[in-house]
Amino acid sequence: MKRREALVGVIEALHGEIDALKSNDIARLEAATARKLRCIEDAAACDHEEPTAELNDLAREAHRLNETCRIYVNLMTANVRRRLQVLAGSPNAPYRPTGAAAYA
Numbered sequence: 001m002k003r004r005e006a007l008v009g010v011i012e013a014l015h016g017e018i019d020a021l022k023s024n025d026i027a028r029l030e031a032a033t034a035r036k037l038r039c040i041e042d043a044a045a046c047d048h049e050e051p052t053a054e055l056n057d058l059a060r061e062a063h064r065l066n067e068t069c070r071i072y073v074n075l076m077t078a079n080v081r082r083r084l085q086v087l088a089g090s091p092n093a094p095y096r097p098t099g100a101a102a103y104a
Contacts, residue, residue, distance in 0.1 A: 002046060002049065003043050003046035003049045003055055004054065004055060004058065005042075006039045006040075006042035006043035006046060007039070007043055007055065007058035007059060007062060008058065009035065009036075009038075009039035009042070010036055010039040010040055010043065010062045011058065011061055011062050011065060012035075013032045013033070013035040013036035013039055014032075014036060014062060014065035014066060014068075014069060015065065016028065016031070016032030016035070017029060017032040017033060017036065017069050018065065018068060018069055018072065019032075020032055021069065021072040021073070021076070022072070
């Protein structure tokens, strides 16, 4: 597989991840993530290919889509945290990590 095809596969998989995140479809999310990881490995295996403007554009698009996925995951995490705070009876409690060390 050439790097271009691998990067196109990464982009397609990232679109699949975004769609799965939007619909809360865990099975599709797992499948898209597995495909994305395989395509990333395929792209990395083509490191002998000279970078071109097209490859750079594809890599930037993949990065942009990956950032979109990260934002969706962070929003979902914030929503779950807020719901848990409401269930715990502290709807206005700010998020604070717990641990052995406390900082003043």
